[in-house]
Amino acid sequence: MAIKVYGIPTSTCTAHVLLCLHEKGIEYQLVPVDLASAAHKQQPHLPLNPFGQVPAIEDDDISLLESRAINRYLARKHKSNGTDLLQSNSLTESAMVDTWMEVEAHQFNGPISTIIYQTIVNPIYGLPPNDKIINSEMDKLEKVLDVYEERLSKYKFLAGDNYTMADLNHILFLVYFMRTPKAAAITSRPRVNAWWNDISSRPATIKVSEAMKV
Amino acid sequence: MAIKVYGIPTSTCTAHVLLCLHEKGIEYQLVPVDLASAAHKQQPHLPLNPFGQVPAIEDDDISLLESRAINRYLARKHKSNGTDLLQSNSLTESAMVDTWMEVEAHQFNGPISTIIYQTIVNPIYGLPPNDKIINSEMDKLEKVLDVYEERLSKYKFLAGDNYTMADLNHILFLVYFMRTPKAAAITSRPRVNAWWNDISSRPATIKVSEAMKV
Structure with a gap:
């Protein structure tokens, strides 16, 4: 039976799991969760994810939550x-x-997710982006990207010369970030930009990011 | 040669690595990094941790940062x-x-670390705790602990019936949290409290938490 993925393809965390499934060529069934009606905060979703979030997966007898943990499981199994x-x-x-x-989880994710929230999510709800927050988080993100630029001058990918989960975990937030006015933080850094061009042109990335239209 | 750990025993992230070393009975040498003089932001520390943080370790030919990654390495090697x-x-x-x-990294750690910062770290620097922030983060933490209470009614530990890294990763922030006026969030939940009594009385936990006096 195909793995069931509960979520929506525009959610970065759901897309994160879909990306791993596509990379590994694993068949799956996407079961939509209607976030607009807060279906993720109610039955029957809560037993799958007691924190009221997407995604969750069911595979054979196992039910899992937290996209990074789900992807470790998929990578190990396949x-x-x-x-x-x-x-x-x-x-x-x-x-x-x-x-x-x-590093992605504790240095990169905080600033980039806040910037995306301010520049893409806020306007959807009619709220203006907060420039003070954006500038402060951009300062943090630029420092992290400086470390990446140095790292990628020595290795083709973050963990070494192979594409790994460390790169994959960065992709979904970067897909949205590259649509913001702040994308030059990536394109202005030659090594980071070459890395992004490489990982964003993988067939699995193209497939999953095409569905990320908000 | 013993593993070198760069950091200080009162830092939760350094103590996190020390806890794993004690659990595994691994010999180590603690190399103090003087945070008061910002030694972690300067040479010779930066090549060990380019984000200017503690801890970092050196073991044989490998140098690592990020406590959760270091502990995965130690657990795998030993x-x-x-x-x-x-x-x-x-x-x-x-x-x-x-x-x-x-779950620890993305649900539990944010609220508990903010509460500890407000109630323990702020006063050290002569700043008053911000009750609005504390109350908002306590709301989030209580919801997470409700999920834990349910989980621990089915299993002795978070990941099942064995003590694992999932439990270990919670310990250091809880050591400080239990010294705050908010500790009843743990003691008032019977299953969470029994779990805490169990994991906090392990010899490795006692040893490492004794050194966490601020």
């Missing part, structure tokens, strides 16, 4: 389909994947 | 010392560990 996104056969290489996954 | 904190021999059990590690 390790031999294509590249091993976790580089699990090597202690040092897997440590590099883990490190840059944590 | 898998057979004591319990396997990542439950890596089972696809479904490792998925549960990953899930509750991500």
Whole structure:
């Protein structure tokens, strides 16, 4: 039976799981959750995700939440389909994947998600972007991207010379970020820009980002 | 050669790594980084952690940052010392560990770290705690703890019936939280309180938390 993914393709966290499924060539069924009517905060969604969020998945007997955990599970289960996104056969290489996954989660994600919220989500709800917040978060993001520029001068991808989950975890927020007036933070950094051109032109990325129209 | 840990024992993130080292019975050398003089923002620390933070470790030829990634590396390298904190021999059990590690990182950590900052760190710098922020973050934390109470009515630990990295990742922030006036959020929930009494009385937890005096 195909994996069931509960969510919507414009949600970065749902798209994050879809991206891993496409990378691995895994069949799935997307079960829409109507966020507009707050279906994610009610039955029957809450037993799948008690935090009232998307996505959640069901695969055989297992039900999982949190996109980064779901993708680790998918990468482990389908390790031999294509590249091993976790580089699990090597202690040092897997440590590099883990490190840059944590950098994404704890250095990159906070600023970039706030900037996207202010510049793309706020206007949908008729709220003006808050320039003070945007500028403060851009300062943080630029510092993180300076570290990436240095890192990508030594390696083709964040965790080394292979495309891994560390790169994949950055893609969905960057898809939206590149549609904001702040995209020059990426294009002005040669190594970061080359990395983005590479990971955004992967067939799986193109497929999933096409559905991310808000 | 013993692993070198760069940091200070009162930093939750440094203590997080020390806790894993003690759980696994791994010898280490703590190399103090003088945060008061901003040594973490300067040479020679920056090559170890380009984000200017603690901790960082050096082990044989590898240098790592981000405490959650460091601990995954330590747990993988020393898998057979004591319990396997990542439950890596089972696809479904490792998925549960990953899930509750991500829940800690993305649901629990934000509110609890803000509350600790407001109630413990602010007064150190002569700043009053901001009650509005504390109340708003407590609302979020209480909702997360309600999910934990339900989860812990089914399993002894967050990821199942074994103590894992998912539990360990919660400990250091809880050590400080239990010293705040908000500790009743834990003690008033019978299952969460029993879980906390269990994980806080482990010899490794006692050892590391004794050094966390601010």
